[in-house]
Amino acid sequence: MKGVLLVNLGSPESPTAKDVKPYLDEFLMDERVIDVNKVLRNILVRGIILQTRPKKSAKAYAKIWWDEGSPLIVLSERFSEKLKTHTDMPVALGMRYGTMTIKTALQELNDKGVDEVLLVPLYPHYAMSSYETVVVKTMDVQKEFFPQIHLTTLPPFYHNSEYIKALSQSITDGLKDFEYDHILFSYHGIPERHIRKSDPTRYHCKIDGSCCHINSVAHHTCYRHQVYETTELVKAELGLDETKVSSSFQSRLAGDPWLKPYTDYEFERLAKEGKKRLAVITPAFVSDCLETLEEIAMEGKEQFTEAGGESYKHIPCMNDSDTWVQVMADWVNAWEETGALPSN
Known part of the structure; x- marks a missing residue:
């Protein structure tokens, strides 16, 4: 059975320094975000950046936070829910960083009997710190916890x-x-x-x-x-x-x-x-x-x-616009029916 895994960046649980700090720690300790050796990255992130950045970032998050929660999470959830109405496949949403994990999303698909997953990094362009880290993290989680699931990855779609x-x-x-x-x-x-x-x-x-x-x-x-x-x-x-x-x-x-x-x-x-x-x-x-x-x-x-x-x-970004949802629906349904991925 086939299913779709959407993955976006992620967000702190709340716009407070207490919740922003662990989120930033996970994000900045990613070797594809700050690509220096682990010892130096640990000194830089935990010894310097996290001493002051969480308070500053929390103030920035507070300026844009919605009643429903993090705009990124809310918009991604809206997009996911709309996509579900355009396909017969199970669709799950995970985040590269934060508590809304890729593992939880894969577990959701696994529990529904999915053994073939189309991984959709929600980034149009290839970069180490965005597209690549999503793919590598998902593959690592799949190999460790869901070896029975086969992954196919949607390529960057910047020129589709x-x-x-x-x-x-x-x-x-x-x-x-x-x-x-x-x-x-x-x-x-x-x-x-x-x-x-x-x-x-x-x-x-x-x-x-x-x-x-x-x-x-x-x-x-x-x-x-x-x-x-x-x-x-x-x-x-x-x-x-x-x-x-x-x-x-x-x-x-x-x-x-x-x-x-x-x-x-x-x-x-x-x-x-x-x-x-x-x-x-x-x-x-x-x-x-x-x-x-x-x-x-x-x-x-x-x-x-x-x-x-x-x-x-x-x-604004495309967010959950009907036009963008339909484009993604066409891509995932084509993959379900024929295995085809978006062309240029």
């Missing part, structure tokens, strides 16, 4: 035509009644070294754009290439003016070079160049979360207006 159409529709809906001077595609940032580590050829990725125009197997795991490809495909789908669209990267840490340009720098640059009305979309996520709702929707607006901007529009 149906995904691009759904994302484009989401942007169109978000731009309704908003006259913009510029649209900024702001993607989650990662260290440049992650790009090099993910390059199976060990030589292709130059992180300067030149390599993106040369067809290579490296593109299958290159986050930078994939996000820029998403921007280009949406531009083409919507017929956007080349001069009114750009891409950037948010959420960096000090000490190492991360992918550029940085989103907060772009807010200032665009405002000072006379872009008064800015729309921002965050396509690295399919569900709104702390990073989109607090860092971009709130802090981003403040940064842009302080630099001279006048109007700011954060376009």
Whole structure:
């Protein structure tokens, strides 16, 4: 019997330092998030970061927390429930970090007699710290606790035509009644070294754009290439003016070079160049979360207006939109019927 396992990032149990601390500990101690040796990672995370970060992060979570709970969890649950109405297969939802675990979700499917699972990492693009860690963690849990279950993994869908159409529709809906001077595609940032580590050829990725125009197997795991490809495909789908669209990267840490340009720098640059009305979309996520709702929707607006901007529009993620649910339903049902996975 076949079933579907959806996996998203996760969330603390509450917007309090007490609950944020263990969540951050699990997240930051992931070797695919902070990719240094375990001893150094332990000193950095538990000796330094967790001494101050939980209180700061708790305040940020409190700003975006809903009555129903964490926006990411609520939106993921809504998406999961809608998907269940579009397929005959059991659907379970798990999180990479936090108490809503992948193990619990797999147990739910196992209890329903599922022995073939389609793993759906809810990330459009491949990155060590998002897509890859979900896949590796799920495989580890499956091997240890559910050896009878066979896993098939949905590949990154950043350039799938149906995904691009759904994302484009989401942007169109978000731009309704908003006259913009510029649209900024702001993607989650990662260290440049992650790009090099993910390059199976060990030589292709130059992180300067030149390599993106040369067809290579490296593109299958290159986050930078994939996000820029998403921007280009949406531009083409919507017929956007080349001069009114750009891409950037948010959420960096000090000490190492991360992918550029940085989103907060772009807010200032665009405002000072006379872009008064800015729309921002965050396509690295399919569900709104702390990073989109607090860092971009709130802090981003403040940064842009302080630099001279006048109007700011954060376009929500696709979340549980009917269009996005239908796209996912088409993918999982095709897999159930024929074993086929989404094509480009």
